[in-house]
Amino acid sequence: MQDHILFSIVLLLTLTVIIVSLSRRIHVPPILNYIFVGIIVGPYGFEWIRSEGNIHFLAEFGIVFLLFSIGLEFSLSQMIAMRKQVFGLGTAQVFITTLLAFIIGEVVGLDRVTNIIVASAFALSSTAIVIKQLSEQSEIQSRHGKSAVGILIFQDIMAIPLLILIPALGTASADALANDLAIAFLKGAFVVVVMLLAGRYLLRPLFHEVASSKSSELFTLTVLTVVLTAAAFTEEMDISMTLGAFLAGMMLGETEFRHQIESDIKPFQNILLGLFFITVGMMISPMIVIENWAMIALITLGIFVVKGSVIYGMMKYGFKKEEGVALRTALSVSQVGEFGLVLITLALSYSLITGELGQLLLTSAVMSMMISAFLIKFNGRITKRIFSKTYQQNFIDIEHKIEIDTQYLKDHVILCGFGRVGQTTAKFLKTSGVPYLALDLDITRVKEAQQAGERVFYGDSSRQSILEATHIESAKILIITFSDYHSTLKIIRAVKNLRTDLPILVRTTDDSHVNDILEAGATEVVPDIFESSIMLASHLLLMIGHPPSQVLRQTREVRKNRYRFLDNFYPGEMDVSTSEQHQVIGSIIQTIPLEESAYGVGKRLRELPFKDMNITVQGIKRGSVRGDSPDDKTRLRAHDILIVAGLPEDVEKITSFIRLGR
Structure with missing residues (x-):
């Protein structure tokens, strides 16, 4: 054997x-x-x-x-x-x-x-x-x-x-x-x-x-x-x-x-x-x-x-x-x-x-x-x-060049990263007459950009001495244009050690690290997936005949309440498998079918502890009809489907209470 x-x-x-x-x-x-x-x-x-x-x-x-x-x-x-x-x-x-x-x-x-x-x-x-x-x-x-x-x-x-x-x-x-x-x-x-x-x-x-x-x-x-x-x-x-x-x-x-x-x-x-x-x-x-x-x-x-x-x-x-x-x-x-x-x-x-x-x-x-x-x-x-003198001198030379070339900048924007997103942002700033400078670690890109007259410098944005050389004390805002979670956190920490009041705008590919980045000190986080979803929906509405003014109003409203819209999504199997993921995904939407034996049957919404458990009632589906934002006097019936939103652990608690009364 x-x-x-x-x-x-x-x-x-x-x-x-x-x-x-x-x-x-x-x-x-x-x-x-x-x-x-x-x-x-x-x-x-x-x-x-x-x-x-x-x-x-x-x-x-x-x-x-x-x-x-x-x-x-x-x-x-x-x-x-x-x-x-x-x-x-x-x-x-x-x-x-x-x-x-x-x-x-x-x-x-x-x-x-x-x-x-x-x-x-x-x-x-x-x-x-x-x-x-x-x-x-x-x-x-x-x-x-x-x-x-x-x-x-x-x-x-x-x-x-x-x-x-x-x-x-x-x-x-x-x-x-x-x-x-x-x-x-x-x-x-x-x-x-x-x-x-x-x-x-x-x-x-x-x-x-x-x-x-x-x-x-x-x-x-x-x-x-x-x-x-x-x-x-x-x-x-x-x-x-x-x-x-x-x-x-x-x-x-x-x-x-x-x-x-x-x-x-x-x-x-x-x-x-x-x-x-x-x-x-x-x-x-x-x-x-x-x-x-x-x-x-x-x-x-x-x-x-x-x-x-x-x-x-x-x-x-x-x-x-x-x-x-x-x-x-x-x-x-x-x-x-x-x-x-x-x-x-x-x-x-x-x-x-x-x-x-x-x-x-x-x-x-x-x-x-x-x-x-x-x-x-x-x-x-x-x-x-090992090379304390020469190694440090190299950084001093880089910092000195940045400091000299940007000595007259004031109320400027600091771009961390000069890839496609950084370059696109720079074009908008240039058109609007807003002064800026960019830091990037791609030496070839930096040389090409400098030869073209761009104010781009080789430097690690996470080093405080490099940030000081950019005259961060007089900067208006700092933007992290590349999507690297670990680098982003390092840069934010370095910035906060120098200026706690400087607004920091961060780009990320998705919303999985939004909360962590915000807690680190970012002012705004823009997930690519979120913005592409808005653009896709906007084009869809325009193509099916909605007035441009209405589409613009909707997109403004969505962006205004971005963090609320990042919450309240229907979770997949992988989204709610661990407590760690609960912290990442934020609020979810959950349906609670009411059987005849459920504790909540016959109760009015105001009689149930939704507020105490930080739960929002999104709607009630009765038969084939769904009613959104129901009145708190609404009485629940057998076979209703209650639609609620909240953190996964809170949703689990309210589900248990409605079904069992505890």
Whole structure:
């Protein structure tokens, strides 16, 4: 029974649920949880799963969906837009790091094949960790953020030949290694061309047809079929199935269905990624790790030193970047990533690396991923500590330029962000003769705007010193034009520390964070969804013949009472599932059917505690007739449907009272 694959999966899932539930209370990183589960159930733990075949099957299955999700995030348009960073920084980082790691491997006595694999694996970084952490810190558009993204994109491209290389090394004969490798790469090139052509001429029409059926089940089934077909195709060509999954993700990521695919696959994507890390844990022996902890620490330190030094030196001396930008990029991208784990795992499955060495390498790679989360989080503080003089001088220079160029501004508007919304706002201000200045972190956009004569400056709006340089003391209003929740809160806090009376207008994509932003100190919050709804409704009324004056009056009334209109919506299943969501969505509208035995039957509305429970009676539906805003003398009858509005918890209380009298 221990070798039965279904039993193995059930055992893994059960143990994972228990451990993840317990560890979430002490905020243990998810990767550690999964690896710990793998160690427990694996052949070096309690041996609940001993079959090598089961382990390799689970590992391959997890890797397939890991690489599919990475491929889905890959953007060809982004690669073209960032070609200087991708093919400049990215190319130099990968090849120089691989060369240095290879030389170190030769010095310590690794055999040639093992050395190639280790050097290649350690040259790659974690796209998932870096992008997620930088995005949360609002640094993805900064100079070091863009440099890091450019490097990661090229690393993803380099994964394609590496995924071809390892199976070729595993099956090639010693006498004909060069010939076998050449054939493998020709096969790989053929596979890439066929898959890209299939994605362009077959997948897009296929998904258009599937989408027209409006069946979510059929759509999800088609996605899974495409992924597994691509994986099976590359495996039949004697190439790793993971390459097929990665290419399938890249193909689907370039279609208009990308976001729907992400939404459909998300419910089980994290589970499958967890499955991959579980299989990594199965390959780790706690005894070997304990016995070789010094070696693991040395390898982990070596990863950061070698990769960090290469990236820092390359950016500072090769690409003439500032010390602070170079170091922050190096701190962000100096770990080993998911592709590195995949390459080592594949090498183990093809017996290209010994089991003990593989365990040391996997453990060191995982340790680097864990430590990197903290390095990325505190990259600014670390850089400021190391380059206190030059780093601070850079900000002083930026602040001085802003202060000098805006010294005569008064009663002006400060625009935080100069993207499409910021530029549109600036055009209105310019037409109205209102002075303004804009801050943005996109250096290319800033240079273009400055050349065109716009008063736009490079600067982080969340830094108090930058805001002071904009003469915030004489500003009329500050507008946050980009929609980033974490950045918005940081900016509001910085502004309030300088001027508590300055009005702050905030743009957000939806109304999920409106209350939090208002509590932080924003004067007004404008959700895109709310405004687009108003515009859609206005055009609708005009097209069906309503007078423009009436439409204008209605839209003014709606905007005037915006916060009331953000409340009182009929909730879906997901809207009222947790108390946290109750706080976000505000008031809801609920219908309460009255059965003959209900306590409220025969009672007048004024006899029921609606006001005490902060409930508004919207209407009463009696038969097929609905009466809105009923008089408080109205008596409720059996089979009436009472329509009320209020906070979810208050609605729940009044519903219970009307039905049971308590």
